[in-house]
Amino acid sequence: MLKKKNLILLFAAMLFLFAACAENEQPAVSGGEVAAENKTAEDITPGIYVFYNEEKNAYLSAEGRKLILSETPQNWVIKENCNKKFHIYAENTELLLDIDNAFINEGTEIKIWEFTGYDVQTWNIEANNNSAYSVLCGADNSFCLGFGEGAQLQKRDKGNLSQEWKLIRVADLEKNYYSCSSSGGIIELQLPLDITEVISEERIADWAENLEKAYYTFYELTNHKPYETIVVEAYKPAQYIGYVYPNSNVIHIDCDFIREDLEKMTLRESDWNFCALHEMGHMFDFDMPWNFEAEAMTDLKVAYVLEVNGVSAVPSEFDASYNFYGKNIMEAYGMLGSDFSKTYNVYACVRRFLEIKEEIGWEPFVKTFHYLKENESEYSDLSGSQKFENFIDLLSLYSGSYIRNEFSQSEWQCIIDAAFK
Numbered sequence: 577m578l579k580k581k582n583l584i585l586l587f588a589a590m591l592f593l594f595a596a597c598a599e600n601e602q603p604a605v606s607g608g609e610v611a612a613e614n615k616t617a618e619d620i621t622p623g624i625y626v627f628y629n630e631e632k633n634a635y636l637s638a639e640g641r642k643l644i645l646s647e648t649p650q651n652w653v654i655k656e657n658c659n660k661k662f663h664i665y666a667e668n669t670e671l672l673l674d675i676d677n678a679f680i681n682e683g684t685e686i687k688i689w690e691f692t693g694y695d696v697q698t699w700n701i702e703a704n705n706n707s708a709y710s711v712l713c714g715a716d717n718s719f720c721l722g723f724g725e726g727a728q729l730q731k732r733d734k735g736n737l738s739q740e741w742k743l744i745r746v747a748d749l750e751k752n753y754y755s756c757s758s759s760g761g762i763i764e765l766q767l768p769l770d771i772t773e774v775i776s777e778e779r780i781a782d783w784a785e786n787l788e789k790a791y792y793t794f795y796e797l798t799n800h801k802p803y804e805t806i807v808v809e810a811y812k813p814a815q816y817i818g819y820v821y822p823n824s825n826v827i828h829i830d831c832d833f834i835r836e837d838l839e840k841m842t843l844r845e846s847d848w849n850f851c852a853l854h855e856m857g858h859m860f861d862f863d864m865p866w867n868f869e870a871e872a873m874t875d876l877k878v879a880y881v882l883e884v885n886g887v888s889a890v891p892s893e894f895d896a897s898y899n900f901y902g903k904n905i906m907e908a909y910g911m912l913g914s915d916f917s918k919t920y921n922v923y924a925c926v927r928r929f930l931e932i933k934e935e936i937g938w939e940p941f942v943k944t945f946h947y948l949k950e951n952e953s954e955y956s957d958l959s960g961s962q963k964f965e966n967f968i969d970l971l972s973l974y975s976g977s978y979i980r981n982e983f984s985q986s987e988w989q990c991i992i993d994a995a996f997k
């Protein structure tokens with residue numbers, strides 16, 4: 577279930593990804609002498625704020641999903657995202673400032689909406705020289721939050737005070753989760769507060785260390801480093817067991833699921849947690865020239881992480897009595913997979929790749945990923961099926977074996993059909 581839904585998300589996300597990545601960020605506020613002379617207000621840091629518009633003598637507020645100006649102050653939660661931009665949530669909701677239909681244009685409505693991961697939900701908050709701030713569209717800093725007929729995206733106009741907001745800090749962000757970071761600071765685990773009822777603090781700390789090692793192993797395999805840090809946010813209910821969005825360094829895992837899953841993990845030796853590894857693997861694939869089918873690609877890379885580190889992971893379909901060490905993850909994929917000559921099957925497809933790996937070793941895979949990373953721009957516009965054919969041809973080149981022969985014609989066609997369009 578997780579897999580199918582994820583795929584849909586990935587498809588939608590891929591469409592937007594290029595635009596989001598290519599966009600140039602502008603510095604939030606100039607420091608030094610100029611700033612001091614103009615009495616520029618302080619840079620905003622994450623916290624809970626009230627937005628007050630002096631000209632309108634009113635507060636930014638939400639009514640349903642609509643933004644309004646109100647006499648009553650409303651609290652907004654400002655959180656930093658991985659690109660030094662902010663997400664701005666209505667307090668006590670999962671809804672954040674968003675541009676209607678992602679349409680960056682004068683007059684487009686700004687509302688609150690569920691998190692989508694797209695850049696149109698990010699904002700730069702820039703200080704003006706009157707101790708008020710402009711809330712700039714993270715996807716295009718020439719636009720900002722203004723009010724015309726309701727809240728709307730407006731071309732930034734520095735003299736227009738209706739676009740400027742006094743930000744009054746009400747409170748710091750409350751940490752309502754159990755937090756644990758890896759020693760290198762790459763991984764931050766955010767777990768339910770009562771998680772230590774099912775797993776020891778020591779084991780949690782080990783897990784953070786292990787995920788940091790996994791991060792470096794994914795990097796070693798792909799030569800690609802999507803983020804400097806990764807947050808595993810697993811302390812609240814999530815729409816799926818686990819998922820990631822492009823352009824976001826957060827792995828979302830459902831809090832009830834993680835409790836069950838970590839309980840199983842404690843009963844196994846050397847288990848690095850399949851769900852977290854699987855989602856982390858996706859992060860190393862978004863928009864990359866080898867990503868012909870996201871689920872198979874991440875599970876293939878997870879197998880590399882397990883084998884290279886000599887550790888185990890177990891897909892959530894299995895109970896605590898199962899454990900698959902290193903290359904034995906093949907067995908798990910085999911048990912979950914089915915014949916894919918008529919209908920595509922992720923696990924069976926990965927299992928085939930691992931059988932190929934048994935013959936040629938990991939080295940041709942590593943070389944293939946590295947080559948594609950190096951020549952990323954050349955291959956970035958290819959369709960999934962072209963990426964698949966390319967991947968196989970490079971594997972053939974680096975292994976000296978004709979890898980196409982490892983698939984029957986009908987299996988080949990099934991992969992082509994399942995690949996990103």
Ligand SMILES: [Zn+2]
Binds near residue numbers: 578579855870871874
């Ligand atoms: Zn997935």
